[in-house]
Amino acid sequence: xxxxxxxxxxxxxxxxxxxxxxxxxxxxxxxxxxxxxxxxxxxxxxxxxxxxxxxxxxxxxxxxxxxxxxxxxxxxxxxxxxxxxxxxxxxxxxxxxxxxxxxxxxxxxxxxxxxxxxxxxxxxxxxxxxxxxxxxxxxxxxxxxxxxxxxxxxxxxxxxxxxxxxxxxxxxxxxxxxxxxxxxxxxxxxxxxxxxxxxxxxxxxxxxxxxxxxxxxxxxxxxxxxxxxxxxxxxxxxxxxxxxxxxxxxxxxxxxxxxxxxxxxxxxxxxxxxxxxxxxxxxxxxxxxxxxxxxxxxxxxxxxxxxxxxxxxxxxxxxxxxxxxxxxxx
Amino acid sequence: xxxxxxxxxxxxxxxxxxxxxxxxxxxxxxxxxxxxxxxxxxxxxxxxxxxxxxxxxxxxxxxxxxxxxxxxxxxxxxxxxxxxxxxxxxxxxxxxxxxxxxxxxxxxxxxxxxxxxxxxxxxxxxxxxxxxxxxxxxxxxxxxxxxxxxxxxxxxxxxxxxxxxxxxxxxxxxxxxxxxxxxxxxxxxxxxxxxxxxxxxxxxxxxxxxxxxxxxxxxxxxxxxxxxxxxxxxxxxxxxxxxxxxxxxxxxxxxxxxxxxxxxxxxxxxxxxxxxxxxxxxxxxxxxxxxxxxxx
Ligand SMILES: Nc1ncnc2c1ncn2[C@@H]1O[C@H](COP(=O)(O)OP(=O)(O)OP(=O)(O)O)[C@@H](O)[C@H]1O
Ligand SMILES: [Mg+2]
Numbered sequence: 001x002x003x004x005x006x007x008x009x010x011x012x013x014x015x016x017x018x019x020x021x022x023x024x025x026x027x028x029x030x031x032x033x034x035x036x037x038x039x040x041x042x043x044x045x046x047x048x049x050x051x052x053x054x055x056x057x058x059x060x061x062x063x064x065x066x067x068x069x070x071x072x073x074x075x076x077x078x079x080x081x082x083x084x085x086x087x088x089x090x091x092x093x094x095x096x097x098x099x100x101x102x103x104x105x106x107x108x109x110x111x112x113x114x115x116x117x118x119x120x121x122x123x124x125x126x127x128x129x130x131x132x133x134x135x136x137x138x139x140x141x142x143x144x145x146x147x148x149x150x151x152x153x154x155x156x157x158x159x160x161x162x163x164x165x166x167x168x169x170x171x172x173x174x175x176x177x178x179x180x181x182x183x184x185x186x187x188x189x190x191x192x193x194x195x196x197x198x199x200x201x202x203x204x205x206x207x208x209x210x211x212x213x214x215x216x217x218x219x220x221x222x223x224x225x226x227x228x229x230x231x232x233x234x235x236x237x238x239x240x241x242x243x244x245x246x247x248x249x250x251x252x253x254x255x256x257x258x259x260x261x262x263x264x265x266x267x268x269x270x271x272x273x274x275x276x277x278x279x280x281x282x283x284x285x286x287x288x289x290x291x292x293x294x295x296x297x298x299x300x301x302x303x304x305x306x307x308x309x310x311x312x313x314x315x316x317x318x319x320x321x322x323x324x325x326x327x328x329x330x
Numbered sequence: 331x332x333x334x335x336x337x338x339x340x341x342x343x344x345x346x347x348x349x350x351x352x353x354x355x356x357x358x359x360x361x362x363x364x365x366x367x368x369x370x371x372x373x374x375x376x377x378x379x380x381x382x383x384x385x386x387x388x389x390x391x392x393x394x395x396x397x398x399x400x401x402x403x404x405x406x407x408x409x410x411x412x413x414x415x416x417x418x419x420x421x422x423x424x425x426x427x428x429x430x431x432x433x434x435x436x437x438x439x440x441x442x443x444x445x446x447x448x449x450x451x452x453x454x455x456x457x458x459x460x461x462x463x464x465x466x467x468x469x470x471x472x473x474x475x476x477x478x479x480x481x482x483x484x485x486x487x488x489x490x491x492x493x494x495x496x497x498x499x500x501x502x503x504x505x506x507x508x509x510x511x512x513x514x515x516x517x518x519x520x521x522x523x524x525x526x527x528x529x530x531x532x533x534x535x536x537x538x539x540x541x542x543x544x545x546x547x548x549x550x551x552x553x554x555x556x557x558x559x560x561x562x563x564x565x566x567x568x569x570x571x572x573x574x575x576x577x578x579x580x581x582x583x584x585x586x587x588x589x590x591x592x593x594x595x596x597x598x599x600x601x602x603x604x605x606x607x608x609x610x611x612x613x614x615x616x617x618x619x620x621x622x623x624x625x626x
Contacts, residue, residue, distance in 0.1 A: 222414045222416065222418040223420060225388055225406070225418070226412075226414070226418050228388060229386060229388070229407070229410070229411060230408055230431065231405075231408055232431075232435055236435070240423075240431060244420070245422075323421065323466070324422075324468070
């Protein structure tokens with residue numbers, strides 16, 4: 001009796017999983033999105049062949065695919081060169097040392113051109129830095145603004161004024177301030193990296209700040225009263241009641257913030273010639289070879305896919321953190 | 331006059347919403363002995379919750395004040411635990427953790443970790459909820475949630491237990507069950523309780539005194555009814571009991587006849603004109619019986 005009661009749910013779940021493996025289950029699920037993509041590619045091919053630019057024909061799907069492969073190949077060629085460079089250097093130094101143990105050996109860093117894939121990583125690291133920096137300020141400040149009407153009233157005008165400012169307006173200021181204040185001997189970060197990250201942070205700040213404020217301010221009044229009756233200390237109150245209650249809104253803010261940050265980053269890199277995907281696009285544009293448009297199109301698609309994946313990542317994180325497992329998250 | 335355990339003296343409150351002043355309470359006086367069970371009853375919006383919140387320290391009285399054991403109440407605190415109308419459990423904490431939040435706060439210094447764990451389990455057992463300790467509030471029924479809310483308050487060992495319509499949102503059967511468990515817990519532990527209710531039977535069954543409030547604005551205590559029924563009380567036996575029926579009648583009379591000022595005046599004038607025509611049943615009585623059956 002109890003035995004069946006225990007096994008039944010897991011059996012059911014297994015049956016469900018097994019059913020999902022059958023093509024009749026997942027084919028219809030994928031059919032419509034695939035159809036959409038196919039229609040888009042056909043439309044792209046059709047219109048690309050009709051657009052003639054000064055750099056040649058607008059790239060269609062096939063050219064873009066070729067360029068994607070080229071960019072990958074270039075990356076690995078560059079890596080091979082790098083490995084070879086270090087091997088040569090090591091060998092040279094070893095020879096020098098064997099000839100004269102007191103000889104001064106030089107260790108040089110390889111200074112090749114960053115490839116497309118290097119630029120992707122640079123951009124990802126930069127956006128992550130800006131995002132973390134922004135939210136280390138935005139979440140605590142948002143909690144304060146949500147908890148206290150006074151703090152909110154004090155910060156609200158500033159928030160309202162700086163929120164709509166385009167990142168590109170910040171960029172010159174950030175650049176000047178960074179180059180004026182950040183001058184250490186052996187810098188941990190490059191200035192360009194700091195410029196981009198701070199510009200991203202200045203734009204990432206607002207969505208999280210505003211959403212956290214709203215989330216914290218709209219906590220159920222009864223729950224706040226329960227906390228007051230228990231005489232919880234402010235820190236415990238924030239940790240046990242405010243933060244869990246505001247988690248959904250904080251995550252809404254974080255997702256908006258990351259999306260904004262990613263968009264802003266590309267623009268900032270383009271404008272300031274800071275390393276990253278934006279610079280890649282700009283360099284290709286200046287380069288103006290017949291392949292440039294195809295390579296830019298690859299960058300456009302990659303930027304889109306990465307943006308999508310970043311959002312999915314946040315959504316997964318939200319699902320992990322959220323206490324309300326029934327909530328529909330999209 | 332001796333100093334009472336809980337002393338509500340001359341309490342009045344004026345709310346200020348966008349510059350518009352609203353006087354909710356005026357000159358509320360109530361004194362409770364230790365271990366006494368008092369019900370607050372009155373029409374919706376008259377200010378019962380406001381009285382309770384002032385005792386809890388969640389609202390500040392505009393004039394007058396509350397003293398517990400001779401000490402003035404200024405802030406909310408765990409010595410005056412409140413069960414809110416809609417359970418108010420933290421939805422992200424399990425049943426156990428909800429109670430633990432209160433217990434860890436109150437007994438942080440006086441009980442060891444193991445003792446606290448035992449104390450939490452003991453309080454959940456009091457309300458028969460030990461079987462659902464690891465569930466989230468969203469996964470248990472409304473009646474169970476309310477029981478956990480009560481366990482959370484009992485676990486704080488409050489001097490005064492404040493219940494704001496604790497069983498209002500429950501079905502009649504669950505309500506009866508919870509009333510019985512509340513009654514036995516209160517008898518066993520000797521808590522001092524103020525309970526708000528809309529249910530006349532509940533008030534008579536549970537209380538030592540029933541405090542009946544007049545309608546707002548400027549609501550105050552209209553009448554206080556002593557309930558001298560012997561304890562332990564049994565709802566089935568009492569249903570037939572003449573004393574019980576009489577008390578119930580008195581509360582209903584207060585609520586539906588004496589205190590619906592406008593309505594009773596209207597009824598009075600109609601009745602006056604009718605009385606001139608022929609001898610018909612008195613207005614009070616007809617109003618009473620009709621509302622009485624509704625409430626029952
Ligand atoms: N924070 C507040 N600000 C302004 N007015 C308030 C506030 N709290 C209560 N009131 C007013 O005070 C009056 C009494 O409210 P209260 O909640 O105490 O009524 P109640 O007797 O508990 O009613 P119910 O039985 O419906 O719960 C109401 O008219 C309400 O509008
Ligand atoms: Mg109320």
